[in-house]
Amino acid sequence: MSSLLLSSQMDNQLSDLVNKELKVDVAAPNKSPENDKAGNHSKRTENDKDGNHSKGSQNEKGGSQSKGKGKSGKFVLKTPKGTRDYGPMEMAYRREVFNVIYSVFHMHGAVQIETPVFELKDVLTGKYGEDSKLIYDLEDQGGEILSLRYDLTVPFARYVAMNKIDNIKRYHVARVYRRDSPAMTRGRYREFYQCDFDIAGQFDAMIPDAECVQLVHQVLSKLGLGEFTIKINHRKILDGVFGSCGVPSEKFRPICSAVDKLDKSPWEEVRKEMVDEKGLDEEVADKIGNYVKLSGREELLETLANDELLKSSPSAQAGFADLKLLFQYCKSLGCAEHLVFDMGLARGLDYYTGVIYEAVLTAGQNFGEEGPVGSVAGGGRYDGLVGMFDPKKKTVPCVGLSFGIERLFTIYEQKMRAESNKVRATQTEVFVVTACKGMVHERLKLLGLLHEAGIKAEGSYKNNPKILNQLQYAEDNKIPLVALIGESEVEAGVVKIRDTVTREETTIKREELVETVRQKLGGL
């Protein structure tokens, strides 16, 4: 049948026959089991009998729960607690998100750096407060005492200090490690990506800070994840509020860390923490409450700058001046529309010294059913961190941000699936199909020809694959074009080009193959 199929007179009838045998649902969007958490993917792909490789797509979401006891019972086949493998489709979504983010980084002229996955333990010591207990240590195997990095900011500060860099605008995308209680259904892992952009250097007020806000604005806009808000605040404003309300200065950071919980807890709980755990007077806590519940736009800045209590706080006034300037710069840059001045934004980390910001996707705009995702980017100014590494305590002011890239991956994937967008694990453009036996060399020659021209092409790994299985494979994998040859085609020096979606076939001369493929791909 195969060679008959390709005699030119019978083309259409036999193509029809073949098409009837092809599964009807092949053009459906790539559905991978959304909630398949068990990872026990024993199902084999059906179209897997003929030397086409299924790319492991059945294994999406395969997690660390997949177990297999060896005969001896001693060996459990899994990934370490809190970690997982990422399969082909997940990596394809990730590549798309990264490409958007990298393009914005490059738009800003950022350079890329890379640091080791582990640091001397001393480098990390004293930088993370309570969270230090979450650091992974390496075993002492008779050398230096090492720990896995906990974030990318401390290694960046170490890099700047060690290399005596005066100024740099860099990005760094890499995984970090925290021995946290994993909550894998909520996307919290012990190994996860961070995606950081920072500007180090002594510059004029708020110009680099505004660039960071602009960059968040650009990335979120380009990813098209719906409405978002960029909350801003200033550590000096918070300190001014704390001071004016009567918080003793040694309690500024603990009280700040309580305020940080306002995005997850109601004020009453935060107040309780301030009073019961952190020993604040009730009336001081209540005074703070009057301020940290406020949020608004520029007008609120103006109002608070003239507030009876804060008027006499140089710290608060310095913060207001910065934020006013930031608003103005963001207007000039065209990214002020999403800015909200939120007095309740505090950010957890101790090292921030100036402007802080956090981007949240607006509730109701999230894809999937998991409710608001909260913060997808955050950062701020930290002018003291580099100095902690410099022997002469010479510091380099820094401002930066980190994307919650794992959250962005999840939301982007949900959006793509919701919109039935065709994200493919591969980029293959042409599948080379042979219609009769003994044609493996002809298939390879065609593959060599297409690759030589830079066209992404694959073929079966079987000597004599069945034509139906090959065509099915192309459809299943959404490979747009098939280049089909049988004995008669080879004799006549022609190739049949088949459009995988419409199933239309045209016969062209072999020497026109590359040009025809390019034209057809250009028109898709």
Added chain:
Amino acid sequence: MSSLLLSSQMDNQLSDLVNKELKVDVAAPNKSPENDKAGNHSKRTENDKDGNHSKGSQNEKGGSQSKGKGKSGKFVLKTPKGTRDYGPMEMAYRREVFNVIYSVFHMHGAVQIETPVFELKDVLTGKYGEDSKLIYDLEDQGGEILSLRYDLTVPFARYVAMNKIDNIKRYHVARVYRRDSPAMTRGRYREFYQCDFDIAGQFDAMIPDAECVQLVHQVLSKLGLGEFTIKINHRKILDGVFGSCGVPSEKFRPICSAVDKLDKSPWEEVRKEMVDEKGLDEEVADKIGNYVKLSGREELLETLANDELLKSSPSAQAGFADLKLLFQYCKSLGCAEHLVFDMGLARGLDYYTGVIYEAVLTAGQNFGEEGPVGSVAGGGRYDGLVGMFDPKKKTVPCVGLSFGIERLFTIYEQKMRAESNKVRATQTEVFVVTACKGMVHERLKLLGLLHEAGIKAEGSYKNNPKILNQLQYAEDNKIPLVALIGESEVEAGVVKIRDTVTREETTIKREELVETVRQKLGGL
């Protein structure tokens, strides 16, 4: 002067003045200190006074030797032994090499996967023989016993077995960890990239194997690193030779591992190891010597297949049959020209079971003065590894390869520097320059406009930067275009576009800016 400069009548004279003041060597290729190993880069970039960020380019090659004792003397500022940071220029070269390799992987329809940086220690146990002592262990912090991955092949086999994958063609690029004696001047580190491509699945003989050879051929050709050879051999041929020469079967792997040293040691030393260390009879060793010194093309395969001793070895004959087919397939794919059948190629790892190959750059074709770089890619068939992880010992045949990506980076960088190719750390296309004071908002508006159009643009972080410093920055950083505005330009609604190389300026309407920039960039 600044605002005068921009009055249209005086343009040319003043541009001349400005140009005379600009340093003359600015267009010289980016030289970074090749042998600056100390990492004590106390030199500051000269053009760093005016809010332009120097991107840390003075810090290339900053290594772990950079030290700074704190006042307390307890703290040494360095990266862990055998590791280093990678600065902006190095990352730019790396991105170029990766882009070439990724494009070839995608040309073959490979999918991407990612696995955790650490595995359960049990997963790695018993896979690396003697080298197991080089594995980094994590401290037991009250959980699972973990080790950093040693390569990407064992995690891949674990992934395939755990997810019960029948077939997959995947790539994986990530860093691996070996507590080896670092030889950093020779590029041997404890943390380094591996770049792997593997095909798992039960397929017809030599079709996937030929694709691996083709892929190596394509990557090395596209990188343009000069002539190369792809040596091939077959474990079954080696086993056939060992058996026919009288090596007892339990010594096959140790003797194979001795043969593996032939690329670095003369035969006499290898023979000594066989006889003295591994207890082989002298005449057996000499017989082996007659074979492993041979190399040639297809004719040698034919000759050896009819060799008196090997004619009766089913193992050797199976190997010869495979290699003959491999040669034929490679011819059809158009990648046979660099193939050399080398009987002395053994590959170190125990797990290979069939075809093995290794690509070497031909001596004399290397850039820089470090002599031949040796192997830049290697791999082979390993049909038993996945079965080691499967509870029922069900195996999935695999064939794959790994690029010596760190070597390729080094050679590529040497080549680019030798050819004075302009590789830049950033991709910035336009530097926005303001010519007088009080124009920061105008600068930001122009940046917002260019970014909105997807044009990569930067500006100074100073309120009132000096025009000369801004222009110098654009030249130093090889930013092709400058968009220049002063008060008169803003009033007249025009922008001056300056070509950084020719220093030619043209004045255009502000609304033509994006289109003009695109045209000029397209013509560069």
